[in-house]
Every structure is written in C-alpha cells, then in structure tokens.
Amino acid sequence: MRAFVIATSLVLAANATTVVQAQPANVDKDKAKAAKQYVDAGLAAQNQKDYDTAITLYQKAYGLVPHPVLLFNIGQAHRLAGHVDEAIDFYKKYLAADPNGPQAKTAKDNLTELEAKRAAERKLTDDAKAAEDARKAEEARKAEEARKASDAKAAEEAAKAEEARKAEEARQAEEDRKAGAGKGLRIGGIATGGLGVVAVGASIFFAMRSKSISDELSKPGATFDPNKVKDGENAERNAIIAGVAGGALIAGGVVMYYLGVRARNAAQSEQQVTLLVDDDFVGIALVGGLP
Numbered sequence: 001m002r003a004f005v006i007a008t009s010l011v012l013a014a015n016a017t018t019v020v021q022a023q024p025a026n027v028d029k030d031k032a033k034a035a036k037q038y039v040d041a042g043l044a045a046q047n048q049k050d051y052d053t054a055i056t057l058y059q060k061a062y063g064l065v066p067h068p069v070l071l072f073n074i075g076q077a078h079r080l081a082g083h084v085d086e087a088i089d090f091y092k093k094y095l096a097a098d099p100n101g102p103q104a105k106t107a108k109d110n111l112t113e114l115e116a117k118r119a120a121e122r123k124l125t126d127d128a129k130a131a132e133d134a135r136k137a138e139e140a141r142k143a144e145e146a147r148k149a150s151d152a153k154a155a156e157e158a159a160k161a162e163e164a165r166k167a168e169e170a171r172q173a174e175e176d177r178k179a180g181a182g183k184g185l186r187i188g189g190i191a192t193g194g195l196g197v198v199a200v201g202a203s204i205f206f207a208m209r210s211k212s213i214s215d216e217l218s219k220p221g222a223t224f225d226p227n228k229v230k231d232g233e234n235a236e237r238n239a240i241i242a243g244v245a246g247g248a249l250i251a252g253g254v255v256m257y258y259l260g261v262r263a264r265n266a267a268q269s270e271q272q273v274t275l276l277v278d279d280d281f282v283g284i285a286l287v288g289g290l291p
Contacts, residue, residue, distance in 0.1 A: 035065040042073070051081035068098035072107055079110060084118050182263025185256045193253025199246030206239035 042057035054077045062070040075090030091111040095104060213232035216222065 031064040035061040038064070039070070039073070042077075046077055046080070049080075051077045055081070068094055068101055069103065071097060072101070072103045075107065075110070079114065084114050084121070088114050088118065178267040179264070181267035182260035185260030185263060187260075189253040189255070189257030189260055191253070192256055193250050196246045196249030196251070196253055199242045199249055201246075203239045203241075203243035203246055206235045206242060210235035210239055 038057045038061035042054040042061065045051075045057060046054035055074055058070055058074045058077060062074070071090050071094035075087050075094060078087035078090060088111060091107045091114070094101065094107050095111070098104065101107075210232050213228050213235065217225070217228060217232070
C-alpha cells in the first residue's frame with residue numbers, strides 16, 4: 001500500500017481542465033494505476049466532447065478508487081452533456097462526501113446555476129402545459145358550443161317541421177271539412193230519392209195490377225168475382241199510396257241533395273282574411289267568394 005494522488009478535475013469552462021490534488025490515501029497500487037488510466041482516458045474523451053464515454057470511464061475509476069473528486073468529475077461531465085438532473089445529483093454527492101474539498105465552491109456555484117436552470121425549465125414546461133391545457137379547454141368549449149348550436153338548430157328545424165306538419169294537417173282537415181260540407185244531405189237526398197223511385201215503381205206495378213184485374217172483370221161474359229174486385233181495389237189503393245209516397249220521397253231527396261250541394265259550395269267559397277307583412281308594406285289578403 002502506498003500513497004496515491006489522483007490528478008483530475010474540470011473547471012467551469014466547457015473545454016478546460018485543471019488538476020486537483022486529492023488528499024493522500026492508502027490504496028492498492030494496481031487499482032490506483034488502473035483508476036488513473038481510466039481518469040486519463042475519461043479526460044481525453046471529455047476533451048473530445050464524448051461525454052457519455054467520459055462518464056463511463058470516471059465511474060469505472062470511482063469503482064476502483066472511490067475518491068470524492070471523481071464524483072465531481074462525473075457531475076462535470078453530466079453538466080457538459082446537458083444532463084441537468086444527473087449533474088445536480090453528483091454535485092450533491094461530491095459536497096456530501098467532501099464539503100470543503102478543492103472543488104466545493106465550483107460544485108456549489110454549478111449546483112446553484114443548474115438548479116435555477118432546472119427550475120426555469122420546469123416553469124417553462126409547466127407554462128407550456130398550462131397553455132396546452134388552456135388550448136384544449138378552449139377547444140372543448142368551442143366544441144361544446146358548436147354541439148349546442150347544432151342541437152339548437154336541429155331542434156328548431158324539428159319544431160318547424162312539426163309546425164309545417166300540423167299546418168298541413170289543418171289545411172287537409174279544412175279541405176276535408178269543406179269537401180264534406182253537406183255530404184250527409186247529399187247522401188240522404190240520393191237515398192231518399194232512390195226510395196222514391198222504388199215507391200214510384202211499386203205504384204206503377206200496383207196500377208198495372210189494378211188495370212189488369214179491371215180489364216179481366218170487364219170482358220164480356222166475365223163472371224163476377226168479389227175477391228178479384230177486392231184485389232183490384234187494393235191494388236189501386238196501393239198504387240195511389242206508393243205513387244204519392246214515391247213522389248214525396250223523390251221531391252224530398254231532390255231538396256236534400258240541393259241543400260247538400262249548396263252547403264258544399266258555401267263552404268268552399270268561405271272568405272279567409274290573411275295578414276301580409278313584408279319589408280316594404282303591410283296588408284291583408286281576402287280569399288274566397290264575395291257574399
């Protein structure tokens with residue numbers, strides 16, 4: 001075992017190196033030699049800006065000789081590589097292991113700078129996230145407004161369609177009402193007239209029956225038959241009754257049909273007053289026949 005001095009460290013300048021004399025320590029000669037080779041190789045890689053290789057070599061050296069200054073070197077390499085969180089972590093490890101070490105002030109200065117940088121980056125990240133959240137919230141608000149507007153438009157169109165349907169139903173009902181005005185009278189008149197025609201036909205039948213009996217009884221040499229006489233009288237009476245009734249029914253049917261037609265015509269010629277409103281005038285429209 002012998003005393004061994006590790007000569008390695010970095011200053012704040014990105015590409016500059018300086019030698020730091022560590023306190024003598026009893027270490028294995030072979031390990032110390034290997035550790036120095038790793039450190040020299042690490043410095044060479046760092047000067048070539050191959051920081052990841054430098055970090056690996058410093059860590060191998062620290063695994064052989066765990067000297068605090070190697071923690072500082074690792075922190076420096078992480079800082080130069082832009083690894084903010086890792087650099088902060090190793091600077092803190094170095095200060096915890098050697099608070100008054102030769103690079104303590106540099107480590108503290110770098111630590112302060114990096115923590116400020118990390119805070120600024122986090123603020124930027126938080127601000128960007130807040131802006132993104134605000135943008136998404138605004139998009140969601142606009143989408144919700146668009147949805148509500150679409151729903152309102154759909155509801156308005158549905159209401160208009162329903163109003164149009166009801167108006168069409170009302171119009172059709174009104175047309176049906178007008179077309180049906182007096183329909184009962186017309187049908188009743190036709191039916192009554194038809195019964196009158198049947199009654200007149202019956203009257204003709206009975207009249208012919210009465211005449212036939214009368215002609216039969218009036219023939220020369222005809223035998224008087226009281227029953228036939230009675231049948232002839234009944235037929236004559238029935239002919240009169242059926243004729244009178246048929247005539248009355250036909251006359252009544254004609255009157256009823258006429259009244260039905262008149263009622264239909266009157267309904268179809270009903271006057272309607274419609275209010276007309278335009279940008280240039282206001283007026284009324286009169287629809288239907290004049291009284």
